[in-house]
Amino acid sequence: MKRILLSLLVVVVALAGVLLTKAFRFTSRQVQPEAPVAFSVDAEAAAARLGGALRLKTLAAAEGLPAEDAAFAALHDYMREQYPRLHQALKREAVGPHSVLYTWAGTDASLRPALLLAHLDVVPVAPGTEASWTHPPYSGLVADGYVWGRGALDDKGSAFGILESVEALLAAGFQPRRTVLLAFGGDEEVGGHEGAEAMAKLLRERGVTLESVLDEGGMIMSGTVPGVTSPVALVGVSEKxxxxxxxxxxxxxxxxxxxxxxxxxxxxxxxxxxxxxxxxPARLRGGSRALFEFAGPEMGFGMRLLFANLWLFEPLVLRQLTAKATTNAAVRxxxxxxxxxxxxxxxxxxxxxxxxxxxxxxxxxxxxxxxxxxxxxxxxxxxxxxxxxxxxxPSPVSRMDSEAWTLLQRSVRQVFPDVVVAPYLMLGATDSRYFTGLSENVYRFMPLRLDSADLSRLHGKDERVSVEGYADAIRFYAQYVRNVSN
Missing domain, CATH: 3.30.70.360 (Alpha-Beta Plaits)
Incomplete structure (x- = not known):
C-alpha cells in the first residue's frame, strides 16, 4: 500500500511540475511596437465627410427589389469629389454595377500587393421604425460626439476611414513600396457576388496573389474575454x-x-x-483555440495554468463554452x-x-x-x-505566425497601446471569404472601440460611430498602410 501511495505521490508531483512549467512558459504573445509615425486627423472634418456618405441610401438589390442605383452613383461621385488626390494618384476600376477597385502602385513590383477591403452597401431600416431613431437613419448628422446613420459601423465607416487615410498619406508625400489595393464592394449585405466575388475573380484572372487582406470583422471590446482586464482587439482569422x-x-x-x-x-x-x-461535436480549434493562446497569457495565474494546459483541461473548457449559446457557437x-x-x-x-x-x-x-x-x-x-x-x-484559418500577422498586431498596438490583440472565429460571413484563395493572411478587424450596447446598433436602431473613435480608425488605417507597404 505504501508503494502504491508513494507511486501516486510521484505521479501527482510530476503532473504538478508539468502543469506549472507550462504555465510559467505561457508568456505574452503581444508585440511591443515602436512609436507610430505622427499623423494628424481633423476629426470634425472627417466626421462631416462620413456624414455626407451616410446620407446616401445605398441599398443593394434584394428579394425582388432593385438596387438604389442613383444612390450608388452619387456615392461614387462624392468619393471623387472628397478625395481628389486619391483619384489622381490611384488607378480606379469599376467592377460590376456598384463596386470599385483602386490600385496604388508600389515602387517594388516584385512584392505581392496588400488589399484593404470594405463595402459601400448598407442594410435597410426596418419598415415603420425610422421614427424611433434618435436621429433619422439617413441623416448623417454629427451630434453629441457621434456620426449618426445607417452604415456608420457597417461598413461605410471602414471604407471612408481607408479613403481618409490614403488621401492624407498622399498629401504627406508617402509612396508605398508594396502595391496597395483598395476594394469596395457594393453588395456585401446580399452575398457579395457582383462586388467582392467579381473583384477576387478579376485578380485571379490577372494572376495576382496577395500578401494580406484586411476586411471588416472584430472590434476592440472590454469585458469580452473573461480574465483579461485590458480591452481586447479581436481579429477574425476564419469564418464559419x-x-x-x-x-x-x-x-x-x-x-x-x-x-x-x-x-x-x-x-x-x-x-x-x-x-x-x-x-x-464540440472542438476547440482554429480561431477559437488561438483566442485563448493569445489572451491566456494576459490573465491571472489560475487562468494561465488552465489555458497553458489545454492538453489536459480542454474537456473542462469545452464544457463551460458549450453551456452558453454565444460561446457554444464558437466551438461547434x-x-x-x-x-x-x-x-x-x-x-x-x-x-x-x-x-x-x-x-x-x-x-x-x-x-x-x-x-x-x-x-x-x-x-x-x-x-x-x-x-x-x-x-x-468555412474559410481556411489564416496564419498567425507570418510577417503579415505581426504587422497587423504592431499596427493595432501602435494606435491602441492599451489593448491585447487576439485572434478569434467569426460567426458571420464577410466579403473576405472570396479572397481566401489569394492569400494565407486574411484578417477581419474594424479599428473601433465598442461596448456590448453598441453591438445592437449593427443592423439595428441608432447606428452611430463616435467622432474621436472614427479619427482613431483613420489613424490606424494610415499606420497599417505604412507598415504593410514598406
Missing part, C-alpha cells in the same frame, strides 16, 4: 460556413379523422428532435431548426411535410460532412435530405 438542410417527408394525405399511426409531420418532428438531441457546427411546413388546414393530413435546418459550419467541418451527419442521425429512409439555397464552406 453556411448551409441549410431541407428535410422532406411524403405522406398519404386525407382527412384527420382517420389518421395513420404517424403522419408526415410526426415523422419529420422525430427527425428534428433527433438532430437537436445529437449536435455535431451549430444546428438550428428554422422552418416547418405541413398541411394548410387543421383537419387535413399533410401529403408533404417540409423542414429547414440551418447549420453554421465550424472550420475543419464541411457542408458534405454536415449532410452526412443529418442522414446518419435522422436514420429514416422516409426523410429525404438535400440542401437549400446559398451554401458556403
Amino acid at each position: 460556413g453556411f448551409a441549410s438542410a431541407e428535410l422532406i417527408v411524403a405522406g398519404e394525405g386525407g382527412h384527420s379523422s382517420m389518421p395513420p399511426p404517424q403522419t408526415a409531420v410526426g415523422v419529420l418532428s422525430r427527425a428534428i428532435t433527433r438532430l437537436e438531441a445529437s449536435p455535431m 457546427t451549430t444546428t438550428a431548426a428554422t422552418m416547418f411546413e405541413g398541411s394548410e388546414r387543421d383537419n387535413v393530413l399533410p401529403a408533404r411535410a417540409r423542414a429547414v435546418v440551418n447549420f453554421r459550419v465550424l472550420p475543419g467541418d464541411s457542408v458534405e460532412g454536415v449532410l452526412e451527419h443529418v442522414r446518419r442521425v435522422v436514420d429514416d429512409p422516409r426523410v429525404k435530405v438535400g440542401t437549400l439555397g446559398f451554401i458556403s464552406e
